[in-house]
Amino acid sequence: MSQITVEPLTFPETSGVNFGAIIHNADVEHLTDADFDVIRDALFNHQVIVFKNQSGTSPKAQFELTRRFDPAGTSYGHGKTIDAKRSILHPDLKTIPHQPQVQVIGNGFVPEYEGLKNAQLKHPHHKTFHVTTIPDEEDLDFTRFYRWHIDAALYGLAPPIVTTLLAVKVPDGRRQICRYDDGTGDELDVPLGTTAFVSGYSMYDILSEADKEFARTTKVEYAPHPYIWISKAKSRPTGLGMVSQGFEVPLNDLPPIEEDKIQVLPLCWRNPVTGKLALQVHPSPARKLHLADGTIIDDLEKVREIIYRLQRPGIAPKMVYAHDWEEGDFVLFHNRGLLHSVVGAFAEDEVRLFRQCNIAASHFPEGPESIAV
Template sequence: MPHSTTTESTITVHPVTPPSGSTYNFGAELRGADLENLAESDKDIIIRALYENQVILFKNQQNLSPRGQYEVTRLFDPLAQGYGHGKTLDAKRSILHPDLKTIPTQSEVQVIGNGPVASFEGLKDIKLKHPHHKTFHQDVISDDEDRENTRFYRWHIDAALYDLDPPKATTLLAVKVPKTENMNLRYDDGSGDELKVPRGSTAFVSSYTMYDILSEEDKQFARTTKVQYAPHPYIWMSPAKSRSTGLGLHTSDLELPASSLPLIETSKIKTLPMCWRNPVTGKLALQIHPSAVQKLILADGTVIDDLKEVREIVYRLQRPGIAPSLVWPVDWEEGDFVVFNNRGVLHTVTGSFLEDEVRIFRQCNMAASDGVLGPEDDA
C-alpha cells in the first residue's frame, strides 16, 4: 500500500493542447507525482483531474511496480475487486482471450502487446499479439497497403457487461514501445475520413462530446433509453464481424444463439442507461459499448429487439463522435502511464506490427463496486 501523508500536493495539471485541425477537448498531463508514495492531497488531485479531463498522463513511470499500478487504479474505487472483464477472461471462445496475460504477483494487472517476450514480471516465454483489424472486420485493408494503413480495431468500454459493473478507471503503462513511422488510419465507410496516427496508438474519444453534439431530439432519446447488453457478450459476438470504423458490428446473423452460450442467469444480464453521469462534473456521456448491445428499451417501455435496427440506431448516435477532429491518438513513449475514465470515454487500439516487433504494456482495471450513474442520478 503506498505511504500516505497529509503534506500539500506537488502535482500540477496541464491540459493537453490538440494539434492543428483537432478539436477534442479532453486529456491532461499530470506532473510532480510520486505514484508509489501518494499523499492524501495527491489522491484528491488525481481523482478530480481524471473526471475533469477523462484521460490523464504521467510521464517517465518506467519504475512503477505492478502493485503501484494496482493501487493507483483502485484510487477511483477502493472497493473494486478482480478483473474488469470477469470470467470471460479465461473463456476460450471469448474475443478477449488471446489479448490478455496475467502477472502472477499481481493478478489484477494484465500484460498486452506484441511479439515474443522471454521474461517479464514473472511470466516466461510468452507470445503477445497486437490485435489486427483483419481478425475482426468484415472487409479489410489489402496486404500491400497494410504496413502504411490501419483502422480503428474496436471502439469499446472495458467491461464484462454481464454480471459485473463496468470499471471506473483503466490504467495503461507503456513498458516497451517500438517507434516507427506514422500510419494512415482509414474509416473506409464512404465518408472519406482519414487520420494520421502513430503506429500502435491507443485512440480515445470523449463520450461527453459524443452526447453534446447530438440534436436536442436525440439527446432526449439518449437520456430516456436503456441499453440491454447480450449475455456473455464477448462469446456471443465472437463469430460476428465489425464495421470498417470499428464502431459496432454488421448484422449477418452470425452471433451465437443462447443455446451455444455458457449458462445464462437472467439476473446477471446488464441493462444500463444510454447516458452515464460524471460523478464530479455532472456532465452526461453517451456511453454505449456498440459491439455488445442487443436490445434498446425506450421511455414508454417499448423494447426494440431487432438487432439490425438496434445497431443502426446506436451507430447513428455514436458515429459523429468519432470524427477525425475529435479523436486523440496517444503517441506512446516508454514510461507513459495513462489513466482513463472508463465511464466517460471510448477507446480502441490501432495499427499493426510485424510478428517479431516487441511491444509491452501493462493494463489494469477492476469490476466496479457499484453501478453507473444515470441521467436522473445526482453527481
C-alpha cells in the first residue's frame, strides 16, 4: 500500500482550469511499484502534478521516474537534431554531464552545478521569436507566452509521454502581465517565469460539435526537420503558432530528408487512463492537414488559420494554469494531454535554475479511432 495522497488543485468558480494536483508523501528517490501506480494514475487524471520540497532529488532519480512511464523509451525527447545550430531549440538547453538525459535550463550565470561549469543560461525571450514585441521600456512589467508547444521532435521520434521539471533556483517574487496582443485585449497576471499550461481536453471539449468532428477525423503533417524549417519564421504574438510571411526554410535547404521520419499525427490524442480526447497539435511546425475525405490542405496560411481557430479558445486567460514556482517544486506534466509555454522576461542578473527531462516514447499516441462518438 502506498502512503502517497493526491490533492487536486482548486480554482475560483470563474476559472476554466480543471486540472493539476499536489502529490503528498512521495519519496522520489525510493518509489515502490505501488507508489508509481498512484503517481501514474494522478498524472493521467490531473495532467500536471506537483511534488513540493524536492530540492534534494538527484538527476538520476529524475531520469528514472521520467523513464518509468515508458521503460522502453531511452533517448532524449527532442532527438539529436542534425545541424543543431540552426534549430530553434539549440540555445536553451545544457546537459548534466553524469546524467545526459537531464538538461539544465534557466537564466543567468551558474558557476557550478552537478558537474556543469560556468553555465551561462538564458531564459527564452519573446523578442527572439515573435513577429511583434513588447517595447523595451515595458519589458520588466509585461510579457508574452513565448511558445505554446508539446515537447516533441515531431520527426522520427515519438512524442514523450511526460516531462519532469525541478525548480532548483527561483528568483523571487515579481509578477508580470502576460499580454496576448492579438487585438482581443486578453491579458493575464502571472508570476515571473511561470510555466503556463492549458488542457488539451478542455481545448477539445469547448469546440462546436462540427469542429470536434473535424478535429477527430483530421490529421496534421509536421514539416521535416521541423525546428530548422521554422527557424527564420516568426510567431504570432500569442505564441500560438506562426505568422505566414514565407520565411520557412525551403525543403531543399534543410538537412537531407528521410521521408519515413515525417510525421502525420491525429489532431486528437486519447488519454490512456480516462479515454478522453485532447486536441494536441504543436502549432508552430504544422505544415499540412489531411482531411477525412482524402483532401490535403497544403496552403500553409490556411493550415495555420484552421489550427489557430481550433486552439485559440483553449488558451483564453481563464483556461491557463500559470504555475507559481517555488524552489524544490518537482513538476510532472502529461505532454500528450496539454500544451505548455515558457513565460516571462528576466533581468540578466536574475538567476533561475531548472532541471528538465523527457524521453522520446517507444510508441505514438493513440488517436480517436477507438472511441465511440
